[in-house]
Amino acid sequence: MAWVTAPTNVLMLHFEDDAGKHATMKMNVANTVTNPGSGAAATISSDAQAISDSALYETEILIVAIEDDPGDPVEGPYDRPSDKVLFKLKAQDGSYATIQIGAPLDTIFSNAYDVDFTNADVTDFLTAMFDNANTAGGATFAAATEGFRRIPPRRKSL
Amino acid sequence: MASASTRVKVTFEGPYQLEFSVTFYVDAGIVDPTDDGIQAIIAAINAITCAVAVRIEISASAPHAVTPTASQVYVNEDKAQFVFKDAEGVPHNFKLPAPKPSIISDDDGTTIAVTGAVAAFTGAVAANAVGPNGSVLTAPSIGQRRASRKALKK
Numbered sequence: 001m002a003w004v005t006a007p008t009n010v011l012m013l014h015f016e017d018d019a020g021k022h023a024t025m026k027m028n029v030a031n032t033v034t035n036p037g038s039g040a041a042a043t044i045s046s047d048a049q050a051i052s053d054s055a056l057y058e059t060e061i062l063i064v065a066i067e068d069d070p071g072d073p074v075e076g077p078y079d080r081p082s083d084k085v086l087f088k089l090k091a092q093d094g095s096y097a098t099i100q101i102g103a104p105l106d107t108i109f110s111n112a113y114d115v116d117f118t119n120a121d122v123t124d125f126l127t128a129m130f131d132n133a134n135t136a137g138g139a140t141f142a143a144a145t146e147g148f149r150r151i152p153p154r155r156k157s158l
Numbered sequence: 159m160a161s162a163s164t165r166v167k168v169t170f171e172g173p174y175q176l177e178f179s180v181t182f183y184v185d186a187g188i189v190d191p192t193d194d195g196i197q198a199i200i201a202a203i204n205a206i207t208c209a210v211a212v213r214i215e216i217s218a219s220a221p222h223a224v225t226p227t228a229s230q231v232y233v234n235e236d237k238a239q240f241v242f243k244d245a246e247g248v249p250h251n252f253k254l255p256a257p258k259p260s261i262i263s264d265d266d267g268t269t270i271a272v273t274g275a276v277a278a279f280t281g282a283v284a285a286n287a288v289g290p291n292g293s294v295l296t297a298p299s300i301g302q303r304r305a306s307r308k309a310l311k312k
Binding site for chain 1: 162163165170171172173174176177178180181182183184185186189191192195196198199201202203205206207208209210211212213214215216217218219220221222224225226227228229230231232233234235238252253254255256257258261275276278279281282283285286287288289290291292
């Protein structure tokens with residue numbers, strides 16, 4: 001099992017005109033171009049803005065990797081993407097964020113609805129999030145306040 | 159200036175080949191899919207879902223504090239189209255939104271000469287962009303203004 005990065009990255013220039021409409025210009029760049037604020041990305045952005053009347057409000061770089069041997073998924077009572085477990089996380093700055101994961105294993109629940117926060121895999125997941133993830137604003141996470149299974153749409157019962 | 163965080167979107171595939179994605183944020187500047195922190199989160203998610211991770215997409219962005227030109231002549235539906243060719247002769251189109259009127263020929267209102275600021279842009283693209291398979295691009299000698307507007311329904 002290994003992650004294989006794509007041969008090129010994607011550079012995206014996001015424009016907004018004075019009517020508020022958005023447009024995006026995409027191009028491929030070498031996979032060594034990873035910083036949207038400097039180097040090749042900054043040069044292209046600056047030169048593009050010089051000949052456009054719209055506002056180039058964001059430069060974005062997409063980096064893609066594919067798992068070449070992902071292993072086999074397993075079946076279970078909640079094995080469809082529409083079945084999700086939702087965790088609500090509180091950040092150090094007092095803000096909240098949620099993360100939803102599809103096809104949850106039934107072993108992480110204490111009943112058909114509530115997450116079992118004593119389950120070892122659940123605690124490992126939360127530890128990984130607290131140690132490595134942020135909110136979009138850059139704040140680290142401090143605690144999980146809720147965890148429950150979301151009922152898929154159009155299903156009448158759990 | 160880069161954004162405060164890097165966005166990571168991981169696609170998982172469950173049984174029956176059905177997919178879903180999970181998005182989270184990590185420290186700005188982390189752009190390696192094999193980063194230990196990203197892999198730790200993915201491994202932990204793999205342990206609580208029936209699905210397996212198959213694709214990682216990392217988005218690093220830099221916002222710019224700019225405003226559009228007031229009452230601009232050409233809007234985002236109008237494009238400056240430049241056709242670059244790679245070493246195999248395959249054309250690659252790049253369309254820049256809302257070109258400045260000053261770069262468009264007065265003679266026909268369409269032709270864009272690759273000089274000055276336009277040449278700087280096409281040169282930067284040729285020097286730094288590549289084809290989807292990594293092939294080197296050659297800058298064009300001319301560009302065209304294209305209007306992409308929906309026809310009015312009668």
